[in-house]
Amino acid sequence: MNRYVLAALMVLLGGAVARAEPLDLSRYRGKVVYLDFWASWCTPCHLSFPWMNDLQQSYGREGLAIVAVDLDRDPHAADGFLAENRGALDIVRDPKGDIARQFNFKDMPTAILIGRDGRIRATHSGFVTSQEGAYQADVVRLLAEKAP
Amino acid sequence: MNKLSRIAVLLAAGLCAGCSSLGPKPWEKDLMARPEMQLDPYPLQTAAQEHIYFSKEASSGGRGFAGGGCGCN
Numbered sequence: 001m002n003r004y005v006l007a008a009l010m011v012l013l014g015g016a017v018a019r020a021e022p023l024d025l026s027r028y029r030g031k032v033v034y035l036d037f038w039a040s041w042c043t044p045c046h047l048s049f050p051w052m053n054d055l056q057q058s059y060g061r062e063g064l065a066i067v068a069v070d071l072d073r074d075p076h077a078a079d080g081f082l083a084e085n086r087g088a089l090d091i092v093r094d095p096k097g098d099i100a101r102q103f104n105f106k107d108m109p110t111a112i113l114i115g116r117d118g119r120i121r122a123t124h125s126g127f128v129t130s131q132e133g134a135y136q137a138d139v140v141r142l143l144a145e146k147a148p
Numbered sequence: 149m150n151k152l153s154r155i156a157v158l159l160a161a162g163l164c165a166g167c168s169s170l171g172p173k174p175w176e177k178d179l180m181a182r183p184e185m186q187l188d189p190y191p192l193q194t195a196a197q198e199h200i201y202f203s204k205e206a207s208s209g210g211r212g213f214a215g216g217g218c219g220c221n
Contacts, residue, residue, distance in 0.1 A: 039178060071175040100175045104173075107174060108174045
């Protein structure tokens with residue numbers, strides 16, 4: 001009996017560990033990375049998802065990769081939201097805020113825009129729908145650059 | 149420097165770090181974002197109550213409302 005309980009626990013724990021994907025930016029070498037930090041409890045973050053999905057669809061072929069880092073402490077808190085809004089975005093879970101601490105930003109959501117050269121080129125603090133044009137212009141400008 | 153003042157300096161130096169990290173980081177505000185954590189969990193109800201309050205009292209308005217006090221609102 002005990003053995004089964006242990007086995008079940010291990011499966012559960014394994015699942016939990018597997019959910020905390022590390023952020024591997026080297027996968028996106030040569031691409032423009034839109035690294036978005038969000039959480040399910042953050043309302044402006046919800047607004048950014050349809051926009052990010054449109055952006056990924058429009059510019060994915062030109063080398064744009066949008067990575068959305070979920071900062072919910074409970075790794076399942078965002079499941080419902082993601083089921084409806086994920087689209088084609090890459091999701092990375094950061095329940096302890098380790099990745100967020102490296103970038104140490106001040107607003108939720110914050111998007112870090114990394115150019116093809118691998119450097120941070122722009123930061124979008126917060127998400128305001130009236131600024132969508134400016135956000136997109138930043139992305140398009142970086143996409144036009146050649147990879148080093 | 150005598151022992152006492154050394155200890156005093158050490159203690160004072162310890163205080164310097166006291167305010168180095170104030171408050172939660174933005175991504176740690178999930179509890180603060182919950183509806184039950186708002187200062188006013190029922191804004192519509194409060195608005196209605198305040199309207200009744202300042203109309204009945206014929207005073208210069210409810211909390212923070214800059215009104216006339218004619219009782220005609």
